[in-house]
Amino acid sequence: MTDSPRGTPPPAAGDDDPLARFATVDGDDGEGKKERSFWRELPILILVALVLSFLLQTFVARVYLIPSESMEPTLHGCPGCTGDRIVVEKIGYRFSDPRPGDVVVFRGPDSWSHDLVSTRSDNVVVRGLQEVGSYVGLVAPDENDLVKRVIATGGQTVECCDDEGRILVDGQPIDEPYVQMDFPFVPGEMTCETDLKSPRCFGPVTVPDDNLWMMGDNRSNSADSRYHVNDEYQGTIPVDNVIGKARWIVLPPSRMGSVPAPEIQN
Structure with missing residues (x-):
């Protein structure tokens, strides 16, 4: 049986209330931990992205810029025009010539x-x-x-x-x-x-x-x-x-599409 009158609210949490003090500390510390965790993980995320980029471009595919007109009109690289950017796929020729x-x-x-x-x-x-x-x-x-x-x-x-x-x-x-x-x-x-x-x-x-x-x-x-x-x-x-086979033109948008490679018949 309590000594407090029925309906009387419990004492308000003040500076001397240990629960209030802990609640305040816990809230601030959680935000601090999240912020510190992000900055600690950012270099790792960047490193992982660079490693993945290296692996993809070394073993799977890479984007190349066409700088000359030697493959016109299949691939654009003419003076005054925007050179095509092509995706060169590297996997297929590991299994065939x-x-x-x-x-x-x-x-x-x-x-x-x-x-x-x-x-x-x-x-x-x-x-x-x-x-x-x-x-x-x-x-x-x-x-x-x-x-x-x-x-x-x-x-x-x-x-x-x-x-x-x-x-x-x-x-x-x-x-x-x-x-x-x-x-x-x-x-x-x-x-x-x-x-x-x-x-x-x-x-x-x-x-x-x-x-x-x-x-x-x-x-x-x-x-x-x-x-x-x-x-x-x-x-x-x-x-x-x-290095690999030219598969797709990816830029500029107006030129997007596959690179034609009809089998030469003789």
């Missing part, structure tokens, strides 16, 4: 890299940051990465041209609907047999095993395998130099 018709990104052999200018700073610290940024996909790699189309693979013989100006693979003409810009070829006036030869003409070249013959879709403005026939690979590139 590139096939004729594929658009691939590859590291140019040494003979393709004479005009390569390093994008790295002369400052040691800045260069180190650039290298770290490259590993996580924030900075472009400092290497001669190129994009072209596979025309012939190891063991095939490629040359140009037949009587209609078409490329021959193993003696058979191939259909190339993606080529819209090429050197002139005029039957009877400018062919591979006339005194004034067509600039289309090259070969024949037999592609070494495990190598690829690469050409740009913009045939009149592409320094591709035709321009390197005197190097150690006869203008071809090793399959091991292939």
